[in-house]
Amino acid sequence: MASPSSKTSARDCYRISNAVKDAVIADLRAGGTIRSVASARGVSPSYVGKLRQNLDTPLPPPRMGHPPALSAHGKRRLVRSVLSGRNDTAVQVMQEFVGAGRPQVSATTVRRTL
Structure with a gap:
């Protein structure tokens, strides 16, 4: 029987490297959207969203819709x-x-x- 420490869980197969995590955070701070950052870095949008929520300085939510016709x-x-x-x-x-x-x-x- 194999020892418990040599077992590889399914979760370990999907670990995201620190380099990718740092790149995702940098893209978010640069103003990238969750969807665009996720597709550019090859990670799920939910992962990017969770990282965005846990940032030290919360980012303002993106403005929705078209700009107003009149100032x-x-x-x-x-x-x-x-x-x-x-x-x-x-x-x-x-x-x-x-x-x-x-x-x-x-x-x-x-x-x-x-």
Whole structure:
């Protein structure tokens, strides 16, 4: 019978080297996503996620969705143009905004802002 110390458990077959672990942590600190780091380093996303949770300095969660169409400054400009009486409708505000060379916004975005 073999001694217990010579037995290799199934868990030992899947050990991840310290070099790979350090590379994963470096990629996470560089701003890589869990999915991209996992595929680049050949490890599972759950492993990368657990490493991310246990980092000394927690990383901010990635921002989801597309960036806003209007900045805070742009929103204030839209509201000011209506309050000053220059424009009466959202379509007029949209046309003025587009005519001034600013990023294109829809009438719905203008209505939501107002």
